[in-house]
Amino acid sequence: MERSFVMLTFDLEEFDIPEEYGQKVSEQDQMQVTLGGLRGLLSVLDKHNIRATFFTTGHFAAENPQLVRALAAKHEIASHALLHSPMHIFRESDIEHSRKILESVSGQSVKGFRMPRLKPFDKGALLRLGLRYDSSLNPTWLPGRYNLLSEDPLPSRKNGLIELPCSTVPWLRFPLFWLSFKNLPLSLYAWLCRFTLHRRGNLMLYFHPWEFADLSGYQLPLYVKRRDGEKLLRRLDRLIHELKNPNVQFVCCDSFCDHWESERVDLGAK
Numbered sequence: 001m002e003r004s005f006v007m008l009t010f011d012l013e014e015f016d017i018p019e020e021y022g023q024k025v026s027e028q029d030q031m032q033v034t035l036g037g038l039r040g041l042l043s044v045l046d047k048h049n050i051r052a053t054f055f056t057t058g059h060f061a062a063e064n065p066q067l068v069r070a071l072a073a074k075h076e077i078a079s080h081a082l083l084h085s086p087m088h089i090f091r092e093s094d095i096e097h098s099r100k101i102l103e104s105v106s107g108q109s110v111k112g113f114r115m116p117r118l119k120p121f122d123k124g125a126l127l128r129l130g131l132r133y134d135s136s137l138n139p140t141w142l143p144g145r146y147n148l149l150s151e152d153p154l155p156s157r158k159n160g161l162i163e164l165p166c167s168t169v170p171w172l173r174f175p176l177f178w179l180s181f182k183n184l185p186l187s188l189y190a191w192l193c194r195f196t197l198h199r200r201g202n203l204m205l206y207f208h209p210w211e212f213a214d215l216s217g218y219q220l221p222l223y224v225k226r227r228d229g230e231k232l233l234r235r236l237d238r239l240i241h242e243l244k245n246p247n248v249q250f251v252c253c254d255s256f257c258d259h260w261e262s263e264r265v266d267l268g269a270k
Helices: 017-021 027-048 058-063 065-072 092-106 124-128 178-183 186-200 229-243 253-269
Strands: 004-012 053-056 076-079 156-158 161-163 202-207 248-250
Touching (some): 004 027, 004 186, 027 065, 027 229, 053 058, 058 065, 058 092, 065 076, 065 092, 076 253, 161 253, 178 202, 178 229, 186 202, 186 229, 202 253
Parallel strands (some): 004 202, 053 076
Antiparallel strands (some): 156 161
């Protein structure tokens, strides 16, 4: 049986989601919530010896250089632009600025990008900067957020850039993103993940470290904070157990790109 690949990815950003609901959070608290969730998250990844990809904002890395450097010793650091705040006006220069900060802090070559909130943008900027892949596509339909059913749900190459879409279930394009993980019964979510992995050979899941902190003190919708902290960490631990299989390999995004490209070369040779 051929190997299947699971990519666990985390948007390492400032905890600014309360701003979307009219609640102000100080920059210090934004950092502390993310850091608190990250500590527990790393303990789960270490327990399973999993290497993940952290799409990190340049601002977070600049404020926490030692942590990001330590993170880069095991995991992949990719770009999540410069700032995550909904008040920030995104500019193409943010990508270059973020990459320079991340490479300086981490000592890694940054090869991937994910746009904050998965908003549309000119991906030509990634090519001009020599980035290898983008993971800013959620090829599903969500009212008021995404209407991307015409997009390819599988990894593909577009104009020289590898596209790594967030996973959706093969039928109905049901999204397997962080809100599904938090709100669906775990048995159902894990089954959908295994089904998708079996059908497509790869699974791209994305979460946020701040989800794994205690969010009870913030005025957020129930579907955002239904499960958080230790409860969500236990859920992630059980999900990993459910996905583990001798033929399943947990990889970072750049390593998956290596496999994906080599497989295309092999198929071309045949």
